[in-house]
Amino acid sequence: MADRQPASASRKTFAPWSDPSAEPFIVFDNVTKRFGDFVAVNNVSLNVYEREFFSLLGPSGCGKTTLLRMLAGFETPTEGRILLDGQDISTIPPYRRPVNMMFQSYALFPHMSVADNIAFGLKQDKMPKPEIEERVADMLRLVKLEQFAGRKPHQLSGGQRQRVALARSLAKRPKVLLLDEPLGALDKKLREETQFELMDIQENLGLTFMIVTHDQEEAMTVSDRIAVMDHGVFVQVATPAEMYEYPNSRYVADFIGDINIIKGTIKSTANGAVTLETEDAGTLVVHQAMDAIPGTPAYIAIRPEKMQVISGVSQNQIDGEVWDIAYLGDLSIYHVKLPSGAIVKASQTNVTRLIERPITWEDDISLTFAPDAAVVLLD
């Protein structure tokens, strides 16, 4: 949408998950799905709220698609219940659920025109013909395909097919729209544009979206909350910002964005600060309320952009040698080799033109980070 409005003010305060009185719209209640001996989804519980844009993020085979397909009705849970708007839908067949899905392969009906594809779901509901025509026209306008109504799917480009699939899945005004890797087949630029369009559509129509993706940037861009999955369980369910700043495990820290992980042992915890002894970088302090016995192995996770190239500080100073520089234009990422041989990354915004590099290969430099910029992870 060219005349995009900035995300409305309601978005800023939208956080029903932190309101204990809010009624969840979709509830996964101890859901397990087994295929023979393989456990695809392992005792998962989750609340999703109305008008939420929720992402299931994880590598392939982590169970995210199975979870989505259970909500659509293509798989039945082996154990547990799925509630939609208070009603148990676990045993309702897919063609009677008020849920629609946009498929990864788009799954357009090849023998039908674009308009007939969009009208298909409405015809199943025996909607009167003039209303169907009106709705189809609305949908075509929404995805800007008015002049393609008569085309067959094979007469469209990949991006146009993706729009038809979206229009078709939205035509019935489902309570929940499920999107299975909806942008996976688009090139990077088109994918980024479409992400914002999806957010606008979700916002304007007031729908609940649940999207499956393996692309963490996509999840970060579009979601209100993200669930990171691995081996059939949720590792962390949080907002994009929480997940980026306070990952609860090395798995999440590593999956979302770039991060340095430094191994160490806890020396002391007191007054909201944790002191760790590390082999790679000496003694480091992180501001974090934590209860742990001294000697417990732990990890410090620090984002490269929170590393500063500076010397002469008393705390959290890490000395090393510039090993490699990745110049990305807007910023440079310095790979710094520590005396132990470990590499940490620090990114610096290039605020001046790099005609003469202030820092270059094989320079001895010192890095530091603020004690509240890092997190300590036990797992």
Next chain:
Amino acid sequence: MNRGPTWFNVASVTAGFAFLYLPIVILVVYSFNESRLVTVWAGFSTKWYVALFQNQGLLDAAWVTVRVAFVSATVATVLGTMAAIVLIRAGRFPGRTLFSGMIYAPLVMPEVITGLSLLLLFVAMNFARGFWTVLIAHITFSMCFVAVVVQSRLVTFDRSVEEAALDLGCPPLKTFFQITLPMILPAVISGWMLAFTLSLDDLVIASFTTGPGATTLPMKIYSQVRLGVTPEINAVCTILIGIVTTGVVAASLITKRQEMERQRAERLAVAEA
């Protein structure tokens, strides 16, 4: 290295095609022979075609054959398509291996054995042999060919298209007729045409299972040839060849035109994007 065909290429292709098609060409040419003798050319004539349409026996046999072929191909297509769907879609049900083995057995079973066993069955059941027994026999053996053709299409079928229809509120049976069947229709039609052709030219199984009043064209031709080949037989065969050739050429032209149309549309779509 592009120096055109060598004499060896030309000779081998000529010999190959001659071996395949010369007998048919001779058969067609002699159907227009003036002479009664099959081996002596005595000038052009269409009198054997005229005689053919006055030969009630041959015409009756042709009518029986067409009816058997049409009905058996249709029933075999329905059953074969259902079998293919079960084999591809039903997953691993108990007895699946046995079921698929039994579907494919008639493909490799010698026709004599199929014919004989059906004959014994009909005799044991005291079933009057004739049109219906030939029909049942033809359905039995052509069904498996349809199943093979339809199955090969279903293997590459994107199931999410069906799931999309279910998801949009279309019940399973309606989904089959509105989505699946139109998409696999070319394979189903090929299966039907294959079954039709198989039934049309079957001699062995029909001979075993037929009875009075249900002589098929291949049986009639065979019995007449044993008394001596007449140009009338050549004429019948020429007509059959003509029908089959027209069908095959038309089908391939239609497929080719559709394919070209599709490719052109795809190029256009990509160019516009």
